[in-house]
Amino acid sequence: MAKIKFMRNKILPEKTVERLSEYRRTLLNCLAQGKTHIYSHELAGLHNITAVQVRRDIMFIGYSSSQRKGYDVNELIMVIGSILDSDEGLNVAVIGIGNLGRAVTHYFMGKRSKLNIVASFDIDPDKAGREFVGVKCYSIDDFNDMVKSHNILIALLTVPADAAVDTVAKLIDGGIEGILNFTTVPLNVPDHVYLEEYDMITSLEKIAYFVKAKKG
Amino acid sequence: MAKIKFMRNKILPEKTVERLSEYRRTLLNCLAQGKTHIYSHELAGLHNITAVQVRRDIMFIGYSSSQRKGYDVNELIMVIGSILDSDEGLNVAVIGIGNLGRAVTHYFMGKRSKLNIVASFDIDPDKAGREFVGVKCYSIDDFNDMVKSHNILIALLTVPADAAVDTVAKLIDGGIEGILNFTTVPLNVPDHVYLEEYDMITSLEKIAYFVKAKKG
DNA sequence: TAACTTCTGTTATAATTATAACATAATTTT
DNA sequence: AAAATTATGTTATAATTATAACAGAAGTTA
Secondary structure, three states, rough: EEOOOOOOOOOOOOHHHHHHHHHHHHHHHHHHOOEEOHHHHHHHHOOOOHHHHHHHHHHHOOOOOOOOOOOEEEHHHHHHHHHHHOOOOOOEEOOOOOHHHHHHHHHHHHOOOOEEEEEEEEEEOOOOOOOOOOOOEEEEHHHHHHHHHHHHHEEOOOOOOOHHHHHHHHHHOOOOOEEEEOOOOOOOOOOOOOOOOOOHHHHHHHHHHHHHHOOO | EEEEEEOOOOOHHHHHHHHHHHHHHHHHHHHHHOOHEEEEHHHHHOOOOOHHHHHEEEEEEOOEOOOOOOEHHHHHHHHHHHHHHHOOEEEEEOOOOHHHHHHHHHHOOOOOOOOOEEEEEEOOOOOOOOEEEEEEEEEEHHHHHHHHHHHHEEEEEOOOOHHHHHHHHHHHHHHEEEEEEOOOOOOOOOOOOOOOOEOOHHHHHHOOOHHOOOOO
16 A cells, blocks of 8 residues: 655645546546546656646645555546535535526536535625525525525635626635636735636636747 | 837736736736726736736836826727737637536636637537627537637637547647646646646645635 | 935845765676 | 565756846936
């Protein structure tokens, strides 16, 4: 049985965390295909990165394979899980249950057992009390109470652009600690809140720039 | 009138390009609100970053304000445009016109005048010839011809996970230079192709990790 | 008008992230 | 069984990115 060093208490680099999430998904696929071991260079090949990077990431989490056979797929999935997941799971709310909010909820449901969408919120009073994509909707006025009673830590922000800034203030006030921003509006949050932008236009403009830059 | 130095021919840092895209959007909002000048610290405040970073980014693109009044909003929008946009516009194709492909197309249409979705492609022969969200769909078999005749450079990959790897091979073969990957499958592309992952689960798992890490 | 603010542009330094170099161990080959 | 091969784990170096430091200009105040 492979060793797992005590490196869990250190905070990992952002990029490593990102890649661990991606590795896990690939490893789950491998497992489904009956693959029990995988070399660092194989995993690297699948992810368009170098084997060194894979090994370094895995070193960071303190896992170590029975050498020369590659990593044990099952074990590695477990170890990554022990890093990324919290035992009890983490509760997530969708803010704004319009088209985008519903699409996101639908896409997400059941994809990760340790991340649970436990409620949605909307400003529209007609929506409060109803259920969308299997998730109950509450009035945004009940947000603070719900955050506490349901231990909600993360918000998916799917409100219209013009409501983004005000809504975010509410989220902060309610005690949210992480936000995934689906709106096109940049947000200003205090240091203790972890914010991640999820913005297709910026991604595309970036691609366009580098495609163009290469040509001329 | 402000100066624009000749720094256009240098390739900008990735992160700067990302932020420029975000600045522009904010600036367009400012313009709509009748704001003609903006200080670096104002722009910074809106984006949760420091004023130094804003100034440094703007230095990179060689723009310089009439000092102490802040940047001219209109001018800055133009300069960023001259960096990010190509004069003739850049042609984009959606690969896989299922639910996700249509949602993406719908979301994107008309958002950026210099990025045009000119075609979609699908493996389903029933879809070829029809129009979805105002964009004509072609058989994936016609991809190579279409890329050449319509000068398509960028692909939005919205096929089901199990088709991702094979489809990407087709895209590369056809001569695509940039890919925005909406699938959950990591992709392996040659060096000359610019690839960007667009993955909600990874973003969320990253947030979850850092929220958890902060708590102890 | 001289001292003081305060905003920009730029250079210098620090932090983060990626890559390279290499020692070590398991396995295979000769 | 010795030499060669080929993995990993780790340290050292390079590249990228962010932050700090500061000079100079435009305005403000005393």
